[in-house]
Amino acid sequence: MPLCRLSLLLALALGAPLSAQAVDFTQAELARAKALQQRLLTLDSHLDTPANLARPGFDILHRHDHNALSQVDYPRMLEGALDGGFWAIYTDQGDRSAAAHLAERDHGLLRLMEIREMLAAHPDRFQLALTADDAARIKAAGKRVVYISMENGSPLVADPSLLGFYHKAGLRLLSTVHFANNEFADSATDPKGAEWKGLSPAGKALVQEAVRLGIVIDHSHASDAVFDDLATLLPVPFILSHSAAKAVFDHPRNLDDARLRQLAAKGGVIQVNAYGGYLLDETPSPERKQAEEDLEKRLGGWDGMPIEKGVELARGMAELDQRLPRRRATLDDFFVHFAHLLDVVGPDHVGIGMDWDGGGGLPGMTDVTDLPKITAWLQRRGLSDAQIANIWSGNVLRVMRQAQDYAAKNGAK
Template identity: 70%
Template sequence: MKRRTLPLLVSLLLSWPLSAAAVDFSADELARAKALQQRLLTLDTHLDTPANLARDGFDILQRHGGSAVSEVDYPRMLEGALDGGFWAIYTEQGDRSEAAHLHDRDAGLARLVEIREMVAAHPDKFALARSADEADRIKASGRRVVFISMENASPLVADPSLLSFYQQAGLRMLSLAHFKNNEFADSATDPKGPEWKGLSPAGRALVQEANRLGIVLDESHASDAVFDDLLTASKLPFILSHSGSRAVFDHPRNLDDARLRQLAAKGGVIQVNAYGGYLTAITKSPERVEAEKALEARFGEYDAMSMAQAQAYGDALKELEARYPVKQATLDDFFAHLGHILDVVGPEHTGIGMDWDGGGGVQGMEDVSQLPKITAWLLRKGYSEKQIADIWGGNVMRVLRQAEAYAARQDAAAH
């Protein structure tokens, strides 16, 4: 997920189609793909949709197609045959002062409550998953699967012992850092460069505690040095919940082939994302940048926008796009990353984490309703139903089961 300001909306709107992507699928291909997904456990490991749950005018049960701030809702999940996934508790990192740490702590807990309230309000449509087996049972019941994840461990800085509380409340995946370094780990994108040269001592302790509690570690957004540290610091395989291939596009948020192979050797999984700026080079003219700044000043903060205000912003941005067009990432760009990663580590270590509602979406796949295009592409490439099942959920559930088994052994040894 990206910073919760108007630049995020810019990235979302850039995914809206101006022309068709090169890749295309027949109605029969898409129908076959959707039917297959409906049989499989189809999960996305990075849904930023919780950011919308408290937004004025947003209703998870209503279709919000074409909105500048919404790519996921219940109707479109049904259309795209998405069973659910990991719903992220994201906290934009403050200035790392004591007051900021307390703010981050409270923001994380508030987002946790919002996710659980959504599930409680719609028990016939959503269910909280605490284990891989529960996800299978929820799928069989016809409901959507809600695993809880945390993107950016900043809510834990003020009190790392809160991780145990989060685990009891349903947390099953944890990433350590986001755009900037924090007290636990270095970010891949902090302009100041590395602070810890990997994990900090507090970060190593947090990794050990996450292992003990059966929480899967997520390396997305963290630096290469953090990846290298996790190979030895974590007793368990870890994942990248929404990342890409550096060989396809050289960006620090993506992973190089050597580390892809190390990830696979440890039993981990990389979930391929659809955030345009990580898929291909997107450059803006100075005039475009200034026009976006003017829109930001006019419309204000992302989190404070109502759905109606976001619609007005989207209309304004489309006018801006007509004046100062920007190259858009396409579905072909996404498939270039997915295909390369499959070639390097195979379908046993590859998954899908599109970054929906956090900036994800490309020209040709603008929201979650279009996910069968991915399955249609995999079928075209000759992947078997078992391999596609692994990509859509089996791989990350294997990692979660390993974490569950390790936690059970630790608990038994302690008692």
């Protein structure tokens, strides 16, 4: 069977519209899309960019093109018409020893400080957003929007009361867990499997306190049983800040259609992710995996690698693509997930969380300058400007507004 015919059948089997297969956009389409984005409020719900703030040589005001370590900076946000988003305090999951918990506590606080330092250093370019309405005001003032989020609750294990401090310092979105189980929740991807069968008692207390404060809960990375606990426990909707569709690629990190419908029925939102390994099986050969690790090690290791080495890293990866090619998700695959989510829950329950600077991005969608392709694709599908506005920010801000209204009515300051 010719390949194109096969992909057509696959697209039909997956319920994807044929337009999802045509991702070559004309200059006119992209210009129209960018113009619309400039009028709308555009937010990405999962920016791992704070991980770069302390990286030697990184400057958020400078352009870092063709650099494997960077996909987001101020000049490229302007070019891609991205107004801002949720800037993540991400923490690696440690070994759960007392020493690891203290190291994670310190790491989270330092990352928070780095975000606040960025805001303090560039008050004319970036501004902290605290309420759902702040984002539009900040855009109108000509600045980029910075909501603060936390990916992995491990910095709170040693002292959960720090959540109140984080909230005062601007935290507005919280996920419980990352690649492996922790004291709060089971991860979708822990090789050991379930430990708590959802949220632990401490995890339940944590999310209830977050809800009391008006912090939105983020389910991405947690297990399906955690989803079920959140759906039962929470009096407000919640989101998945960067996730994809299990019906398209059966990965534990993705959400199945029944839970997608439950999420939407509760008023929640799934923000579509561009991390290739969640869009299809990208597992590299052992040789390729080793070669990538060797390359990274030769350049000094990912953490703390000076930003200029990212150019060499990008060149090295391109050379590996020639010598030891590996299967990669494409922009087509991304749009198949996006189309499926839109088909299942509709445009009021889907948003955008690409995982920039955290492993997201695809050929043809390599950094934030490519974002108008998303809008062009939505326009091709015939979505209205109002629907596109909701996808770009209205939906996630609706959830935040509900969380904050609930907190205001229930006694939190």
